[in-house]
Amino acid sequence: xxxxxxxxxxxxxxxxxxxxxxxxxxxxxxxxxxxxxxxxxxxxxxxxxxxxxxxxxxxxxxxxxxxxxxxxxxxxxxxxxxxxxxxxxxxxxxxxxxxxxxxxxxxxxxxxxxxxxxxxxxxxxxxxxxxxxxxxxxxxxxxxxxxxxxxxxxxxxxxxxxxxxxxxxxxxxxxxxxxxxxxxxxxxxxxxxxxxxxxxxxxxxxxxxxxxxxxxxxxxxx
Numbered sequence: 612x613x614x615x616x617x618x619x620x621x622x623x624x625x626x627x628x629x630x631x632x633x634x635x636x637x638x639x640x641x642x643x644x645x646x647x648x649x650x651x652x653x654x655x656x657x658x659x660x661x662x663x664x665x666x667x668x669x670x671x672x673x674x675x676x677x678x679x680x681x682x683x684x685x686x687x688x689x690x691x692x693x694x695x696x697x698x699x700x701x702x703x704x705x706x707x708x709x710x711x712x713x714x715x716x717x718x719x720x721x722x723x724x725x726x727x728x729x730x731x732x733x734x735x736x737x738x739x740x741x742x743x744x745x746x747x748x749x750x751x752x753x754x755x756x757x758x759x760x761x762x763x764x765x766x767x768x769x770x771x772x773x774x775x776x777x778x779x780x781x782x783x784x785x786x787x788x789x790x791x792x793x794x795x796x797x798x799x800x801x802x803x804x805x806x807x808x809x810x811x812x813x814x815x816x817x818x819x820x821x822x823x824x825x826x827x828x829x830x831x832x833x
Contacts, residue, residue: 623779658780
């Protein structure tokens with residue numbers, strides 16, 4: 612494979628915000644009387660899924676009812692809670708992205724976060740993304756892959772055969788697997804076993820290890 616596109620999840624891969632998101636998720640779900648242990652388990656088991664779907668999924672799973680207005684308010688409250696905390700990069704992120712970019716690899720972000728937030732933080736940290744999409748525009752999933760292929764004017768099957776997708780959640784690896792993309796799971800949030808079970812084809816514990824995988828995928832990184 613002559614890989615040309617690197618797709619990254621954002622939270623839990625680029626930015627170390629998953630503890631904040633987990634705490635905010637538990638807080639917005641508290642009025643339903645669901646135990647914190649069950650909520651944490653549900654959240655970690657659906658990593659990479661847009662927050663509105665995680666909230667709806669938890670409510671359905673544990674017998675709670677949420678109106679559309681109620682869901683909209685909970686999502687708003689969730690993001691307000693998260694925005695109260697600083698955003699920081701994982702170690703080695705900028706170096707890896709800059710190195711990949713220097714080798715003419717297109718950098719793409721697929722996120723459950725808001726697109727404007729991605730723009731803000733990518734600019735703040737000078738991360739050289741070519742294209743990015745949050746779930747406020749289109750819910751993260753297979754449609755993101757369709758949009759990425761269209762953006763680069765490439766047939767989807769050709770795009771996917773030349774792409775690597777790194778994520779920290781089961782949803783990321785499932786998206787990669789369904790679309791024929793080489794999926795790399797990073798164990799920043801959940802175990803290697805769970806990521807492999809979701810379809811990961813390689814596992815790393817630090818994004819710095821991604822360069823070795825890109826070399827193995829015949830991307831010419833010097």
